[in-house]
Amino acid sequence: MTTSLPLLYTHVMGSHGFPAWFWTALDKIKAGEYGQTDARETFDDATQLAIRDQERAGIDVICDGEMRRFFFVQTFYGKMEGLESLEPLRKTGLYAYDSVPRYRAVKKITVPRGLGTVEEFQYLKTQTDKPVKATCPGPVTLSIHVQTRPGDAYNNDRLALCWDLVPAVNAELKALVAAGADWVQIDEPSAAIVPGQIGEYVKMFNACVEGVKAKVGYHVCFGNLLSRPRGKRSYRWMFPHLLDCTCDQFVFEYANREMAEIDMWK
Known part of the structure; x- marks a missing residue:
């Protein structure tokens, strides 16, 4: 980790909450209504949301929110x-x-x-x-x-x-x-x-x-x-x-x- 961090730096445990639209998309993926590209874009979008939330909150060390993992x-x-x-x-x-x-x-x-x-x-x-x-x-x-x-x-x-x-x-x-x-x-x-x-x-x-x-x-x-x-x-x-x-x-x-x-x- 080459970037200098403050003495008391912030990071999250790992898991980010799933927004409502993501739950809806997961249901459609499970039902076979999304293609492979649709599913990949959905998980990418959810991961970007978790990252942006951390950045806006001023978190020093970012994780991906574990958005690609279902119930941990x-x-x-x-x-x-x-x-x-x-x-x-x-x-x-x-x-x-x-x-x-x-x-x-x-x-x-x-x-x-x-x-x-x-x-x-x-x-x-x-x-x-x-x-x-x-x-x-x-x-x-x-x-x-x-x-x-x-x-x-x-x-x-x-x-x-x-x-x-x-x-x-x-x-x-x-x-x-x-x-x-x-x-x-x-x-x-x-x-x-x-x-x-x-x-x-x-x-x-x-x-x-x-x-x-x-x-x-x-x-x-x-x-x-x-x-x-x-x-x-x-x-x-x-x-x-x-x-x-x-x-x-x-x-x-x-x-x-x-x-x-x-x-x-x-």
Whole structure:
């Protein structure tokens, strides 16, 4: 990142809100009413909107708003092999955590063609002259909508599933650096949502960033589906293990928390 930044610079976590017209367009894309070019232009327009919003707000470091990702991680499952789709548990009423599509591992999961974040980043670079960062979900978060059950491909072992995703995340981060990213952020809200194994999650994170020659941020939150958290809003149980992460920056959630637990950063 060659541009000089102020001491207290600003950047966003990653996801930008979808405007109403974009939801309408997504419905038409899903229904097959848009051609390939129509769909590409729609996603480009939405990404430009997110970038312009950040620029108008005076944000110092810009991201693409993750506008090409549906509900944060759902888009990535289409890039994985070894998954079988399952019906959502809830199909009526308010969209909730049990409304999202779910998956089952029928064999060991692979990501042979990457997660697609490089293409997102390449477009971002063409749309702003300001410093930029790239975001990529971590292995625990990528696993969150994959069910684990006795007798499945991972025999109910979520940690084994997550470790199988580590090489894909590491390769994705290195590809981002090769594409010009000098700041990458790994998003792992699920590390705070699924308690009790933080030491293993730290090892996974460090394996993901091994050999990644860039500024590395680690984003941990509690889930945020339509402003509703999925886990208990507390980082306390994650310490001191979290301090063993090989990263340059922690990106924590304080929205609606009034800077709770700030005393832990002394």
